[in-house]
Amino acid sequence: MRRKITIFGFFSEDSGLTCFIKTNYHALVAEGYDFNIINTANYRPARELKRLGTYYEVPFYFSDINGRNFFQKRKNFIRELKDILEECRNTSQTIHLYLNTLCDPISIILAHKANFNRIITHAYADYTNIFNIAEKQLQYVGRKMVEKYATDYIAVTPEAANFFYSKKLQRSPKFSIIQNGIAxxxxxxxxxxxxxxxxxxxxxxxxxxxxxxxxxxxxxxxxxxxxxxxxxxxxxxxxxxxxxxxxxxxxxxxxxxxxxxxxxxxxxxxxxxxxxxxxxxxxxxxxxxxxxxxxxxxxxxxxxxxxxxxxxxxxxxxxxxxxxxxxxxxxxxxxxxxxxxxxxxxxxxxxxxxxxxxxxxxHGFTISTVSRQLKKLYGRPQWED
CATH class of the missing domain: 3.40.50.2000 (Glycogen Phosphorylase B;)
Structure with a gap:
């Protein structure tokens, strides 16, 4: 059996991120890569991603902190995600976290606790212009968790990189830009x-x-x-x-x-x-x-x-x-x-x-370019010992 790469993200049916995954990961599957997909979408989850590998779904808790049962929902989410990550770790050494923000870095922390060898954070958005003071403070804490636990740092644009990573991390050989690719x-x-x-x-x-x-x-x-x-x-x-x-x-x-x-x-x-x-x-x-x-x-x-x-x-x-x-x-x-x-x-x-x-x-906005970059990031498909 081949070692799998675990993919984590908020993959709703109608999001650009889901389109990116569907468009570009089919090419990787065709070249022998296997995946665990962890979907946290709580609105129209993209269950067609099951075709890419072993599929897990754990809906994200509501973002409104004043919402009903907020803390209980977050507690349940953390427990379910922890169990899923530990199960994925049985077949996977690498986790690729597609993230829009770092306001709650719990996925990074739990990936570390599950003992993934490689924790790839992927900055997929730039919300600098819409964050309030409290959200900016939470984002700052999340950036510290990235520096502490992540091993590789990816961004879709230079602007998203600035939103997620310090200039020091962006100078690291483990940092790279992987822009969106389309057919x-x-x-x-x-x-x-x-x-x-x-x-x-x-x-x-x-x-x-x-x-x-x-x-x-x-x-x-x-x-x-x-x-x-x-x-x-x-x-x-x-x-x-x-x-x-x-x-x-x-x-x-x-x-x-x-x-x-x-x-x-x-x-x-x-x-x-x-x-x-x-x-x-x-x-x-x-x-x-x-x-x-x-x-x-x-x-x-x-x-x-x-x-x-x-x-x-x-x-x-x-x-x-x-x-x-x-x-x-x-x-x-x-x-x-x-x-x-x-x-x-x-x-x-x-x-x-x-x-x-x-x-x-x-300019490289193609599936072949993205596929080549992802293969370089992941390395050759590996077989279990």
Whole structure:
């Protein structure tokens, strides 16, 4: 039997992290790697990850410290996770922790207590701009636990690295950046899919479509996007806003749509398995995230040939790509004006798609690049003694 690598993270069905795991780890399985997957998602857990290896599920306790039975839920979570980690340790020497924050470093501490030889922490987000004082203090404690117990330090972007690691750790030979990789050529623009899905969702072929893909959570800032769209459609009425995804804050966004009387102009598709096909209807991909990692949905959309307007909190890696405009998120009118400017721009969507796909390949945003980096990180598949 081969030694397994244990993967830990909050893998909900509609998260970018889950998409990263599904996209890139299938290639590793095909090359002989085996995995234990520990999923802590408490909202739409991605159980399709069972196809990658031995699957465990231990829903994360509620983050609201004022919530009912908070401490009991946390206690139960720790007990269950401890048992799972000890079981995984029977077949695994390495654990790879995909983390959004370090506010509760219990997974790192328990991995150490379970005697994993290698504890890899992976900074998968940057929440610097949305943390309050208390959260920043908790993050500081978590960084100390990383320094004490982790053996390898990975980040998806330099910004996420700064959020998780000290400059000293970033100079360590055990630190590296592994950026997101996608199946680039699969995102190629298809005119026939554009026309098909516009007809399916009742959108005229000449309507200007602004799209957004992602979970409905605070950091994605979709309410702000609704307000930007409201200003834009007042100067260009033949427009639609399409949201693809689901999440705990979807009703807040729906409520804002209702308040602005935009029900006829905003479409909520819900979670889709075929996002790569539906995104062909987008003229512009809008991503006003307050703070985040390296958005896979953004990479998908620009590879598909859509122009993109993103918040200026996004990684510098993205701003170097063609077709992306970066704007501050304190001025909705600025976003509306940019939507109008892009609406007036004329370009060949297929040619733009081919151009950006070439750029993404050149910059290493590919499955093959990520697979090569992960294989280097993990080493060759090992057999039990």
């Amino acid at each position: 680039v050529k699969k995102q190629r623009y298809h005119e026939e899919q554009n026309l098909y899905y516009r007809k399916r969702y009742g959108i005229d072929s000449k309507t200007f479509v602004i799209g957004n893909v992602g979970r409905f959570i605070n950091s994605k800032n979709q309410v702000f996007l609704v307000e930007c769209f409201d200003l834009f459609q007042k100067i260009y009425p033949n427009a639609k806003l399409v949201f693809i995804g689901d999440g705990p804050m979807i009703e807040d966004v729906r409520q804002r749509v209702y308040q602005l009387n935009l029900e006829s102009k905003v479409i909520f598709t819900g979670y889709l398995e075929n996002t790569e096909e539906v995104q062909n209807i987008f003229n512009v991909f809008a991503y006003p995230a307050i703070s985040d990692g390296l958005s896979l949905s953004l990479l998908h959309s620009i590879a598909n040939g859509a122009m993109a307007v993103v918040s200026n909190t996004q990684s510098q890696q993205l701003k170097e790509l063609d077709g992306i405009v970066s704007l501050p998120i304190d001025n909705a009118q600025l976003w509306a004006d940019e939507f109008y400017r892009l609406n007036q721009r004329r370009y060949n969507r297929s040619i733009q798609s081919e151009k950006i796909m070439s750029e993404l390949i050149q």
